[in-house]
Each structure stands twice: as C-alpha cells, then as structure tokens.
Amino acid sequence: MMAEQSALVGLAVDVSDSMRSSIRNDTGDPASRFDAVRAAFDTLADRAAPLLGHHQSAAGRQGLRVDVFGYAFGLRDSSVPVADLLSLLRLGAETEAPAAADPVAELAAIAAQHGRAGWGEWIRTQLAADEAATIVANLRRSPGLVAAIANRLPGLSADEIRHATMLTQTPEVGSADAGDDRSRKGLFRRASDGLRFGRSIRNDDVSPLRVSLQVARSGGLERMRRRIGEAEELIRKLGAREYSMADLIALFPDEATEQLGAALDRAGDTTMRVEEVAALFGSRAATAGSMEAFVYGSTPMCAAMSAVQQRFERELANRSDSVDPTLVIVSDGQPTDGDPRPTVESMRASGITVVSCYVTDHDVQEPRTLPAKPGRRWDPGARLMFECASPVTAGSAPAAYLRSRGWKIPRRARLFTQANHSTVVAEFIRAAMAR
Secondary structure, eight states, rough: OOOEEEEEEEEEEEEEEGEEEEBEEETTEEHHHHHHHHHHTTTTTHHHHHHHHTTBEEEEEEEEOEEEEEEOOOOTTTTTTTEEEEHHHHHHHHHOOOSSSSSSHHHHHHHTTOOHHHHHHHHHHSSSSHHHHHHHHHHHHHHHHHHHHHSSOOOHHHHHHHHHHHTTSTTTOOOOOOOHHTSSHHHHHHHHHHHHHHHOOTTTTOOOOHHHEEEEEEEEEHHHHHHHHHHHHHHHHHHHSSSHHHHHHSSSHHHHHHHHHHHHHHHOOEEEEEHHHHHHHTGGGGGGHHOOOOOOOOOHHHHHHHHHHHHHHHHHHSOTTOOOOEEEEEOOOOOOSSOHHHHHHHHHTTOOOEEEEESSOOOSSOTOOOOOOOOTTTTTHHHHHHSSOOOOOOOOOOHHHHTTTOOOTTTBBBEEEEBBHHHHHHHHHHHHEEE
C-alpha cells in the first residue's frame, strides 16, 4: 500500500448581493444562487467517502487525504469584505461559552463599569439565575457588544428605574405628541415632566436632578417609559437563550458587525479534512438563516483571489511537494474591485488547478459539457469565469469524475461550467473534490 497522499482544495465562494438572484432547483420553488451553492456543499455530507474513493484501486491509494480551506467574499460588513469561510461558519454556529461562577455578580460588575449599576440591581431582583448566566454567556461571546448595549440603557439607579415605570403608568401622566415635542410647548412639557418626576421621589438613593435630566433627554415621561421598556426587553431577550455570532449580528446589526473582524482574527486560518467540511456544511452553521446576517454585500473578487493566493502559499509551505492543490471558484463573475484574472493566472502558473463554477440563471453552454472556448453571446461574467478556469489535462481527477457521470469533454476544454440549476452546482463541486 502506498503512503498517505494528500490534496489541498481551496474554495472561493461569492456571497455578494448579486447572489440573491433566483436559480432553478429540484423542488420547483424559487431559490437564490447563494442557497443553491449552500445546498451543493450540503451534499458533501453524503458524498465525502465516495469522492475520496473514486480513484482507489485494488493496489492502494487508501491513504488519500483531502484538506480544505475556503474564503467567502462579498460579506455585508464592508470592513470584512473577505473572510475565512470555515471560520465564519464555525462562528455562525458556535453557541457554547464558559460558564460564569456567579453570573449575577459578574453582570453587576459589568453594569457598574459602564455607569449602569442600576441595571445590575434590576437584573438581581427581576431575573432568574439561569437567565443571568445566559446573558453572561452571550456577552462573553461578543465582548465588544457590552459597551454598545450599555449605551441603550438609561443611566438610572434601580429605584429610579422602578419609580419611572410606576410613575409613567399613572393616568395623570401624559406626553406631548411629536409635533408638540418640536415646539416650545413641547420643550416646556418635557422639562415639567422631569421636574415633577424629580420632586416626587423621596428616596436618598435617588437623584431628582439626574432623573429630571434623563426624562428631558428622553423627550418626556412617556418616551422615558418606552425607553425603559425597550431596555428591559433587550435584557430579557439576551437572557432567553444563548445566541451564535450570526444571531447576535441579526439582533444587533450596528453593534455586532463591528466585532466580526475581531472574532475572525481570533479564529485565524481554518483548514479541515473534507469529511469535517462535509459535516460543517451539513450543520446548522450553513443554513440560510444562520448565514443571512453575514452575506449579500459587494463583490470584492480581486481581494478574494489575493487572499486565496496568499493562503495557498502559507498552506503549501508546510506540506510536501506531492500535494495536489486545487482552487474552486463559485461566482457569477461580477467583481466590483477590478479584474481578478491576473492573480488567478499567477496561481495557475504556480501549479494550482482552477475549477470555475459560473452561477447563473441563463443557459450559456451545452448541458454537461466542458467548453473549449467562450460562446459568442456570453456575457462578461461568463467570459471572466471561463478565462479563470484551468485547461483539462491528462489524468485530471475532476475531469475523470465528470466523464464517469456522462459529461462530454472535448479537446482543449477548460474546467468551467455554467450552473443554472442547484444539482449542477452540486455535481461540479463534487467533481472538484474528487481524487
């Protein structure tokens, strides 16, 4: 039996806004191009072993190992246009965080640190211990959210929070309408509300001046009540269940997306065996819902190819010369940051086989046929993706896989296909993984 052989597959997956467009699928229901790509990777869960065994013979090759890394490009967060795909998926699904020894005390300390001690006391009296523990777990998962969430909470003591809630629920407390609030009468009403609130308090732990200022800044007692209610709802939501990073971004898009880059930096490069990738794509991490918060931005394809090239250099520097490197590009070929072809050509020249999957809802080539030249009516996206693809060479594992499934491969064909149906996307990605 031969010694273990290895292959390295890099994925470059377009998740930009143009991937929202519809594509055909087996169910007959409309699905986005991104959904079709996700579903194609999902099938790896059932096909990982057959792919690895496609070229095994009685003589051996039982030791074949396929490692996979990937990049997603076109994320919604413009500060992180290109991200390690597998790290992103793991962040999207990860919900476990270290348990807090005393979650109530930890929350009280966090609240006091951000000038919101009253909310620490409110949590102690209003929430169960398991709810407090869940809040701590969520804040530990995304530490950068702490200050942003604290800013949503009125800076009141626990007594002031309780008093404000009680006072604003009484019938005699009213509020000016939006038009009145913009007038001098509205300003007077807000100031009057604040002073009345402050004078009504007879507790040494309450500052009438601070409360009056908070009421005035909030726009009157009714708006103050609404703000406190929203703050209470926010705390209870954080205590309801542990959220993944994707969940937190969906709940707090303005605050949490700022933390995505830092979280990805902490995660670093993620490379997995193909069996592990199959399991990851088959998990909750790769569902459309868990990814929705991350995707549908611009299309920085040049930046993505540069990141992929650098990643191949890092990965191959630590491997033997016998490693077989392959890049799979899945995109509609509409970059927004220039022409990626020079970088792709440089990778091909270094020995990396490039498999190009052009995701479209149009017919640009004969079904299940690898083209040898671009069609006369191809759009720029199709031409770009075709020119990125490597020519088919003798002994090509992806080509052999496709031939075994009835694909036609003429002379001078390239490893390019249009993917206007989810099953075609799946088959072509499986071909790229075949060894």
